[in-house]
Amino acid sequence: MEVSSAEAALSVSASSIRITDVTQDGDVLTFALTSQKLDSSAGVCVFRIYEDFDWLQQSLFSQENLPGLQGIIFPPLPSKALPSQSNTQTKALKQLGFLALGQDWQSYCKALEFYLQQVAAHPTLCKCKALDSFLFNSESPGKQRGRKGIFNRLSQAVEEMRKESHKDVDNFFQNERNKNTNLAALSKVATEKLLDVVMTEQKLALACGHFSTSLHLCVNQDDASAVAFSKVCLKLSDVIEAVKRNLEKVASNNLSTLGLGLDLESRYQEAEKEMLFRRTCKLIELETVKKGTEKAKANKREVLEAFQKAVEKEFNLISSVAKQEIERFHSSHVNVLKNFLIGWCEVQLNTAKEFAELYSQHLEACRNMYSE
Amino acid sequence: MSGSCGRIPPPFPDNEDQEAESDTRVLDSDEDDDDDDEGEDIFTGARSNPITPTSAPDEGDIFSEEGSYIRSDVHHATNGLHSDEEELDLFTEATVELTLTNTTSQGRREITGPTASACNTTQVPNSILKPSIVTKTTEELEEEESGDQFELNIAVTNPEKIGDGMNAYMSYKVSTQTTLPMFLNKTFSVRRRFSDFLGLYEKISAKHSLLGCIIPPPPQKSVVGMTKVKVGKEDSSSAEFVEKRRAALERYLQRVVAHPSLLQDPDVREFLERDELLRAVNTQTLSGPGLLKMINRASDAVNKMTIKMNESDNWFESKLQEVENEEQLLRRLHAAVDSLVNHRKELCSNTAVFSKSVAMLGSVEENSALSRALSQLAEVEDKMEQLHQQQAFNDFFILAELLADYIRLLGAVRCCFEQRMKVWQRLQEAQSTLQKKREAEAKLLWANKPEKLQQAKDDINEVKLSTANDKHNTWESKVSQYERDFERVTCTVRKEVLRFEKEKARDFKQHIVKYLESLLHTQHRLVKCWEAFLPEAKAIA
Numbered sequence: 017m018e019v020s021s022a023e024a025a026l027s028v029s030a031s032s033i034r035i036t037d038v039t040q041d042g043d044v045l046t047f048a049l050t051s052q053k054l055d056s057s058a059g060v061c062v063f064r065i066y067e068d069f070d071w072l073q074q075s076l077f078s079q080e081n082l083p084g085l086q087g088i089i090f091p092p093l094p095s096k097a098l099p100s101q102s103n104t105q106t107k108a109l110k111q112l113g114f115l116a117l118g119q120d121w122q123s124y125c126k127a128l129e130f131y132l133q134q135v136a137a138h139p140t141l142c143k144c145k146a147l148d149s150f151l152f153n154s155e156s157p158g159k160q161r162g163r164k165g166i167f168n169r170l171s172q173a174v175e176e177m178r179k180e181s182h183k184d185v186d187n188f189f190q191n192e193r194n195k196n197t198n199l200a201a202l203s204k205v206a207t208e209k210l211l212d213v214v215m216t217e218q219k220l221a222l223a224c225g226h227f228s229t230s231l232h233l234c235v236n237q238d239d240a241s242a243v244a245f246s247k248v249c250l251k252l253s254d255v256i257e258a259v260k261r262n263l264e265k266v267a268s269n270n271l272s273t274l275g276l277g278l279d280l281e282s283r284y285q286e287a288e289k290e291m292l293f294r295r296t297c298k299l300i301e302l303e304t305v306k307k308g309t310e311k312a313k314a315n316k317r318e319v320l321e322a323f324q325k326a327v328e329k330e331f332n333l334i335s336s337v338a339k340q341e342i343e344r345f346h347s348s349h350v351n352v353l354k355n356f357l358i359g360w361c362e363v364q365l366n367t368a369k370e371f372a373e374l375y376s377q378h379l380e381a382c383r384n385m386y387s388e
Numbered sequence: 389m390s391g392s393c394g395r396i397p398p399p400f401p402d403n404e405d406q407e408a409e410s411d412t413r414v415l416d417s418d419e420d421d422d423d424d425d426e427g428e429d430i431f432t433g434a435r436s437n438p439i440t441p442t443s444a445p446d447e448g449d450i451f452s453e454e455g456s457y458i459r460s461d462v463h464h465a466t467n468g469l470h471s472d473e474e475e476l477d478l479f480t481e482a483t484v485e486l487t488l489t490n491t492t493s494q495g496r497r498e499i500t501g502p503t504a505s506a507c508n509t510t511q512v513p514n515s516i517l518k519p520s521i522v523t524k525t526t527e528e529l530e531e532e533e534s535g536d537q538f539e540l541n542i543a544v545t546n547p548e549k550i551g552d553g554m555n556a557y558m559s560y561k562v563s564t565q566t567t568l569p570m571f572l573n574k575t576f577s578v579r580r581r582f583s584d585f586l587g588l589y590e591k592i593s594a595k596h597s598l599l600g601c602i603i604p605p606p607p608q609k610s611v612v613g614m615t616k617v618k619v620g621k622e623d624s625s626s627a628e629f630v631e632k633r634r635a636a637l638e639r640y641l642q643r644v645v646a647h648p649s650l651l652q653d654p655d656v657r658e659f660l661e662r663d664e665l666l667r668a669v670n671t672q673t674l675s676g677p678g679l680l681k682m683i684n685r686a687s688d689a690v691n692k693m694t695i696k697m698n699e700s701d702n703w704f705e706s707k708l709q710e711v712e713n714e715e716q717l718l719r720r721l722h723a724a725v726d727s728l729v730n731h732r733k734e735l736c737s738n739t740a741v742f743s744k745s746v747a748m749l750g751s752v753e754e755n756s757a758l759s760r761a762l763s764q765l766a767e768v769e770d771k772m773e774q775l776h777q778q779q780a781f782n783d784f785f786i787l788a789e790l791l792a793d794y795i796r797l798l799g800a801v802r803c804c805f806e807q808r809m810k811v812w813q814r815l816q817e818a819q820s821t822l823q824k825k826r827e828a829e830a831k832l833l834w835a836n837k838p839e840k841l842q843q844a845k846d847d848i849n850e851v852k853l854s855t856a857n858d859k860h861n862t863w864e865s866k867v868s869q870y871e872r873d874f875e876r877v878t879c880t881v882r883k884e885v886l887r888f889e890k891e892k893a894r895d896f897k898q899h900i901v902k903y904l905e906s907l908l909h910t911q912h913r914l915v916k917c918w919e920a921f922l923p924e925a926k927a928i929a
Binding site: 195198199202203205206209210212213216217219220223224226227230231233234236238241242244245248249251252255259346350353354357358360361362364365368369371372375376378379382383385 | 706710714717720721724725727728731732734735738739741742745746748749752753754755757758761765886889890892893896897900901903904905907908911912914915918919921922925926928
């Protein structure tokens with residue numbers, strides 16, 4: 017890919033961004049981040065904490081002089097992880113869902129990685145200087161706080177809800193809003209249900225482990241028949257142990273592929289929702305201004321009309337950016353889900369085959385033992 | 389001791405050997421356990437296939453008889469009472485399930501409801517005097533089956549609710565298929581209800597337990613379960629209860645007929661053959677006999693605490709302790725398996741819920757390929773739910789019920805030991821009575837009162853019949869009879885216990901193999917599911 021001077025900021029290869037390590041110091045997680053500039057083969061490694069990611073997100077939100085910024089679907093940043101001991105698993109699950117599970121924050125790191133890759137791959141956002149300094153400055157840029165973006169997250173205030181259902185002027189957008197509402201709700205539910213499945217798989221694995229250990233206690237060398245019985249129990253113990261490992265693997269596969277994918281999908285649907293909401297708010301603003309202009313007295317009218325024109329222009333820009341973003345989102349979300357589904361299926365297939373082989377070996381061994 | 393025979397370790401059909409049939413007096417060795425007292429091996433548990441009531445949409449089901457079982461059965465004569473009967477030179481014949489071949493699921497049974505069940509073959513050789521030490525292959529065995537062998541298959545099927553309301557009961561069909569000459573027909577079936585089974589147990593127990601036999605215990609009563617059925621709740625839990633009970637009754641009968649001396653019992657024959665059985669009212673808990681039983685049990689418990697047996701042989705003491713320890717262990721294991729089953733059921737329902745949520749997602753999705761993939765995903769999860777369901781049944785019927793059965797069987801073993809103690813106690817009492825009378829005689833001798841002396845002598849020799857069954861004339865002969873009884877019981881108990889342990893090891897082995905086979909089966913189907921889904925996922929554009 018040639019880097020033209022007009023797109024000088026497109027300097028990082030999105031796919032090269034990796035979070036390679038994470039260390040925990042009390043409450044703070046520090047991430048090791050490597051990425052590669054497009055025009056060089058050397059990787060750059062920096063260390064960042066969550067606040068830095070937050071800073072990046074806020075910087076993206078608050079870019080000035082970017083027409084139609086509000087029409088952009090911003091890649092969703094996962095919530096902050098609170099790894100302290102006082103945070104029980106249920107709390108963590110509520111807060112982070114799938115990202116709280118897994119070994120050593122693997123899923124969480126993956127999610128952060130995706131976030132950065134999405135930002136770097138976005139045709140508009142990748143040009144943001146903040147991204148560069150985030151990725152390449154050895155010093156953490158998160159020191160500059162207090163520059164809150166123009167928009168906050170969707171709050172659940174009643175007023176917001178009312179605005180959310182405001183009827184649209186454009187059919188395309190009305191449809192999109194409806195679909196998005198459905199999809200967002202459904203993917204959230206699907207993610208939660210998969211989380212339930214994974215939790216149960218883990219509980220089942222634990223129960224298997226418990227059973228397997230109890231079987232070990234049956235060993236008794238008193239006499240010949242006790243020995244025979246003990247052998248049988250130990251064999252069963254081995255089998256149950258294999259079952260346990262199978263379940264653990266299946267659960268972790270679910271977690272690292274489909275779980276992650278559904279989680280990302282669900283958060284992305286939320287991001288689209290936020291964008292659509294911003295546009296709707298602008299629409300409401302425009303309509304309010306229009307009404308005001310109509311009612312205005314002659315002397316104020318010109319001013320108001322000019323103002324109205326400005327708002328209208330803004331709104332149209334937002335709408336056109338939004339349209340592009342929506343199309344881009346549709347095709348990319350299909351792709352992303354496809355990759356996750358393929359990855360999930362492949363890894364589960366491998367695990368299933370692996371354990372079929374293992375069970376088969378156990379069966380052979382059992383039969384041989386039987387014939388001794 | 390009457391004829392002993394060797395026991396043949398029942399081979400596995402795929403391991404077609406290790407079928408050593410022994411000569412008389414030659415004990416073929418199982419692995420290593422050879423006790424000199426090891427006599428006949430009679431206790432083989434004919435196992436039935438656990439049934440899954442769920443309808444498997446795909447081919448076959450978990451409970452196909454991939455795991456075949458071999459019955460090792462010996463027709464034997466044991467404990468003195470039957471010593472005149474079949475003094476067989478025997479060898480055991482391990483038998484192969486007629487219906488199964490091997491793991492390629494040829495004998496697969498499509499079980500669609502709690503009606504079908506597996507039959508089991510118990511082969512009982514009849515006075516065959518050719519002891520041959522031969523390793524047999526499966527085919528050879530099957531050939532022989534049509535030859536001199538006699539078989540006995542029992543199945544309990546077709547539970548039907550008879551009557552209404554609180555007087556309703558479940559009636560089960562007990563089908564027998566046999567070539568044994570002692571039965572009137574070759575194939576016959578009768579209908580029995582649960583109390584009939586309990587009645588059978590009472591009768592057998594009354595006759596055989598004093599001899600030191602280990603009597604297989606019947607399935608437990610369950611007020612809650614039966615009430616649900618009576619009330620007519622047509623839900624899955626009452627169907628599950630009926631199925632559980634049906635399978636348990638079948639296993640119970642198979643264990644009973646696998647015990648050769650029990651098989652000879654006319655009550656057992658009557659149970660299998662006779663059309664109408666007298667209603668066994670003694671089995672109700674609150675009936676007169678029921679209460680009497682409870683009182684007896686309580687007094688037995690007290691006795692246990694007060695009898696301190698003078699054990700000449702340490703074997704019994706240590707064995708009893710072993711049995712008690714093992715019972716504890718098995719209870720723990722059973723609890724662990726129970727929790728396993730519950731978690732799997734939970735996984736089942738969670739998977740179903742997830743499947744639905746994915747299906748909804750797929751229906752809303754616009755992109756047609758993605759939408760199709762998502763609905764395929766929902767179907768995959770659906771199939772997995774069924775696999776989980778069946779695995780849960782496997783866990784239950786193969787493992788949990790096995791453990792539960794053995795916990796109760798160990799209780800029966802303990803009863804066996806207690807019976808021996810009772811016999812010993814009786815001996816002690818007779819001995820002390822004899823002693824007292826002798827002392828009285830000696831005193832009189834001393835006191836030189838000839839008339840009284842004669843009286844005392846008569847006393848010792850007098851008939852003191854306490855029960856109608858007493859055949860003894862004198863206290864002395866009584867004592868010696870009781871001594872012989874005790875010896876016999878001791879011997880029987882020893883043999884029974886050894887046989888039981890062997891059987892237990894074999895039983896567990898069989899079940900592990902069955903369990904593994906079911907796991908493997910599930911795993912293969914899982915692999916198929918994933919393989920079918922992969923192209924769908926890749927087709928998303």
